[in-house]
Amino acid sequence: MLEExxxxxxxxxxxxxxxxxxxxxxxxxxxxxxxxxSFTELLQNADDASATRFALLRSAKHLLVANDGRxxxxxxxxxxxxxxxxxxxxxxxxxxxxxxxxxxxxFARKVHLVxxxxxxxxxxxxxxxxxxxxxxxxxIRIPHPMSAADIETLADPVARLxxxxxxxxxxxxxxxxxxxxxxxxxxxPTALLFLSHIQQVEVRSAASLKVLIQREKVxxxxxxxxxxxAEEVLHWSVFSRDDVAIAFAREQGQIKRLSDRDAVVHAFLxxxxxxxxxxxxxxxxxxxxxxxxxxxxxxxxxxxxxIAALVAGLFLEALSRAExxxxxxxxxxxxxxxxxxxxxxxxxxxxxxFATAIHSRAKMGAGVYCCRPPxxxxxxxxxxxxxxxxxxxxxxxxxxxxxxxYIRFLGASEVTAESLRSGMRDARxxxxxxxxxxxxxVQKYSTRQIDSxxxxxxxxxxxxxxxxxxxxxxxxxxKPLDRDxxxxxxxxxxxxxxLRTLLKALLGGELAETLLPVEAPLKVPYHDAARSRAxxxxxxxxxxxxxxxxxxxxxxxxxRGAEQQVLQLLRAQGWDAQDVSRENIGYDIECARAGxxxxxxxxxxxxxxxxxxxxxxxxEAVARQRGSLYWLALVRQNGDFLEVALISDPSxxxxxxxxxxxxxxxxxxxxxxPDRYPVE
Numbered sequence: 001m002l003e004e005x006x007x008x009x010x011x012x013x014x015x016x017x018x019x020x021x022x023x024x025x026x027x028x029x030x031x032x033x034x035x036x037x038s039f040t041e042l043l044q045n046a047d048d049a050s051a052t053r054f055a056l057l058r059s060a061k062h063l064l065v066a067n068d069g070r071x072x073x074x075x076x077x078x079x080x081x082x083x084x085x086x087x088x089x090x091x092x093x094x095x096x097x098x099x100x101x102x103x104x105x106x107f108a109r110k111v112h113l114v115x116x117x118x119x120x121x122x123x124x125x126x127x128x129x130x131x132x133x134x135x136x137x138x139x140i141r142i143p144h145p146m147s148a149a150d151i152e153t154l155a156d157p158v159a160r161l162x163x164x165x166x167x168x169x170x171x172x173x174x175x176x177x178x179x180x181x182x183x184x185x186x187x188x189p190t191a192l193l194f195l196s197h198i199q200q201v202e203v204r205s206a207a208s209l210k211v212l213i214q215r216e217k218v219x220x221x222x223x224x225x226x227x228x229x230a231e232e233v234l235h236w237s238v239f240s241r242d243d244v245a246i247a248f249a250r251e252q253g254q255i256k257r258l259s260d261r262d263a264v265v266h267a268f269l270x271x272x273x274x275x276x277x278x279x280x281x282x283x284x285x286x287x288x289x290x291x292x293x294x295x296x297x298x299x300x301x302x303x304x305x306x307i308a309a310l311v312a313g314l315f316l317e318a319l320s321r322a323e324x325x326x327x328x329x330x331x332x333x334x335x336x337x338x339x340x341x342x343x344x345x346x347x348x349x350x351x352x353x354f355a356t357a358i359h360s361r362a363k364m365g366a367g368v369y370c371c372r373p374p375x376x377x378x379x380x381x382x383x384x385x386x387x388x389x390x391x392x393x394x395x396x397x398x399x400x401x402x403x404x405x406y407i408r409f410l411g412a413s414e415v416t417a418e419s420l421r422s423g424m425r426d427a428r429x430x431x432x433x434x435x436x437x438x439x440x441x442v443q444k445y446s447t448r449q450i451d452s453x454x455x456x457x458x459x460x461x462x463x464x465x466x467x468x469x470x471x472x473x474x475x476x477x478x479k480p481l482d483r484d485x486x487x488x489x490x491x492x493x494x495x496x497x498x499l500r501t502l503l504k505a506l507l508g509g510e511l512a513e514t515l516l517p518v519e520a521p522l523k524v525p526y527h528d529a530a531r532s533r534a535x536x537x538x539x540x541x542x543x544x545x546x547x548x549x550x551x552x553x554x555x556x557x558x559x560r561g562a563e564q565q566v567l568q569l570l571r572a573q574g575w576d577a578q579d580v581s582r583e584n585i586g587y588d589i590e591c592a593r594a595g596x597x598x599x600x601x602x603x604x605x606x607x608x609x610x611x612x613x614x615x616x617x618x619x620e621a622v623a624r625q626r627g628s629l630y631w632l633a634l635v636r637q638n639g640d641f642l643e644v645a646l647i648s649d650p651s652x653x654x655x656x657x658x659x660x661x662x663x664x665x666x667x668x669x670x671x672x673x674p675d676r677y678p679v680e
Contacts (some may be wrong), residue, residue: 001074002120002143008201009081010130018129020141027138039065040191040269041291042170047195047268055166055202057157062173063108064157066166070196072115080113081141081320109174111139112146114158115167119146181479189227193247194266194282213320239314243285244306246314246335255329260337265294265350276351278333283307285350294350301353308357315358316365319407322394335403349640366410369393373415375440375492378583383470385415388423398582417441424459431625432586432618434461434468435485438499439492445505446498452505462515471506480517487617556642556679562605562635563588569677570601577601586622587630601631609636612668615656620665624651636674643674 013020039056042065046054049069057064072080111122120143127137127144151174158169162163189211192198203209214226217499221241227234235250248255249262257278265273266282272292283303286295293302315334321327336355337671369465372381378395384394393412417440429437438461444450457471462484464477467629489499499636503512541645563581567589570577581588581603589601600622604613605673615623623630627649634645647653647670656665 001072001077001118002145005074005078005081005558006143008078010310010627013127013131013134013142017131020134020138021136023141024134024138027140034043039187043191043195043198043201044269046168047198049168050197050476052197052199052416053166053202053203054198054200055161057161057202057204059157061175062154062157062171063175064161065170065172066161067168068166069168071167072113072118077118077120077143081143097489107176108172108409109139109176110172112150112171112173114154116171120144121146121150121152154237160316179271182326186239189229189234190236190247190262190280191270191548192227193238193280194227194245194268210489239310240282241310242306244303244310245281246307246310247280247282248330249279254325255333257329257333257335263337267291267294272600273350276336276338276354277311278335278337281307281311281354296348296350296353300350304350304353304357305361308354309361312358312362312365315362315410319366319369319394319397328396328400331397331403332400335406337402339402340406340409361413363411366407366412369407369412370415370419371404371408371412372398373417373440376436376467377430377432377483379585380429380436383427384420384423384429384433384437386423387425387427388420389420390415390423395580395583396578399579417444418454421454421456424461424484425456428460428468429465431463431468431482431485432488434463435488436492438502439489441496442489442493442495442502445502446493452502455502457506474515475507475511478514481515483517484617484621486517488621491617556677562633563603565635566601566603566633566644575599584618586616586618589628589633599629599631600626601633603633603635606634609672610668610670612666614659615650615665617669620651620656623649627652634674636669637679638676640679641676642679643676644673645672 037650042056043054046067046069049067051067051069054067055064055066058470059064067661108192109124113122115119122140122143124137124139127139127142128134130142130144131137134506154171158171161169186207187203189201192201192211192213199213199215201209201213203211209229212226212228214228216224216226218237221239223238223240225236225238225247227236237250237255238245240246248257249258258280259278260274260276263275263278264422265271265275265285267285267287268282268530269291269292270280271287273294283306285303286297286302287293288295289503311334314330318327318330318334324330338351340355340359343355355666368391370385371393372378376384378398382392382395392415393404393407397407417437420437424437441450441455445452445455461469462469462471462474463482464474464479466482469477486499490496493499500512500516503515506512507515510544558567563579567577567579570589570591576589576593577589577591579588581589587600587602589603591599591601602615602619602623606613623632630649630651632647632650634647636643650667654667655669656667659666
């Protein structure tokens, strides 16, 4: 095989030594283009040969790269020597151009190949002697027989690899140290995610690395992948269909959103092209010669369509199951890390074409959902929307940055009060929801955007003695609306006289006046420091900072928001804690335990002990309603420590002063006895 291929290539070079010189220039270009990617190209070649094991072994003088795949055939060997002459067909293997192996010239001056009975050497020095008419010669073009000295020097390490089951060994001689170390440092185990056959990669250099790959088929579309090294174990879930795939990183059993730097497009091997989501995507897209950038051609368009169909299907399924944490994590990973509307003003890229393709495939499914209006809290929105026969987006999705606006981009509609009218006949909103609905109508009626006839007097939206009544019922009840209810309406509408004006339009002036409460002197609960302390201690006894026994290592970051710091702390204490701060329901974190215990936590960031903090009327009302289940978490970053003071039942244990700042509740006297946690 060697002599036959060598004779053919020597004859070509002798006929055209200038072509051989041109190939030397092409080889240098390929080596520069594939900077720090030569190892992954060798890995790709091994996977194409159906290898399950791949090894890179560094000694003082040599680098040995071995795999246990098929032995070299004559067509394989000829393709290795030629440029842009691969025997592989597009779609049946990873490589197909026949130029990837030329990238190794960046870190070796001589290359030997041992595969079965084949023994060959690539050397510029030997090629220059054979073709003296060429001004310059490439390293990988004309093979030469291995010298007896090289065979003897390499006999032992090659024999050990063969005995260990490796079939093909490349030996790189005359190493260029800088290039080798750069390759070792750049190797990323996630390059193995979308390969078909490789199960083990072993790298031995100054610092050894061994990666074991385990793939477990969960169902027809999902495979869980475990990438294990001595330092870490990486878990991934790969969903695939129609020869495309998407990989989600997992951490502590849950899907984790990737950074923009890590969430790249793979064409079997990773490119530098961002996918725009929080996950890696894979398809046999066209790439430039370096394999680092996606080329937007007809084939790539087709592959993008297939990946988008996979993503759209998963997104809509996850949206329908968003109350399950597994699927909520997937939604976070499938949410773009940019505003998709901005793509119209950017140059065309994989990301822009991908976003357009997802939109076209998801818009019908996303169009059945409706989004919460900003004036209504999440809990009552769901109740009213369902009563009106609408499909609300799940509460849980509001905790994910950018997801609600993305669902709107995909086609979800915006809900108006008018579209909720039928739901108001049957649903029973909370006191907060009633106040928000009435405040909306107050604002619209006061600014002449609606007529009072739009509001039905049979709707139970008016709170008296803590109970929702209809205006029709209140005609015969000689009691005014609850003061807190009226305050909430004023706070939400921003129009102090608006409620009186609306009630007069609905009921007439005399009856409207009987429904409006008379302003009374404010009664402030007495502040008992001992009682406050007892409240704090009771919180700790129920799972507060002093009771942290979880083995989970707490890692507080200086750049995190106060809500996220407290969320991590509560989860470490065994609470199933969810961030609901975006839902406008009077607290930031909702907690539950398996035994049915619940807690509702409002987080307040302070800069110094004793600094006043405020509650909105909404928060103060919910605090009184929830009683001992409602906690305040006062959070302060003090140097290298995070301080968290938990206070139970603040409406009973703290003194608040009603301030005219659009009706907020301020507290300036409280016991500050925080627990301290180091921050990084």
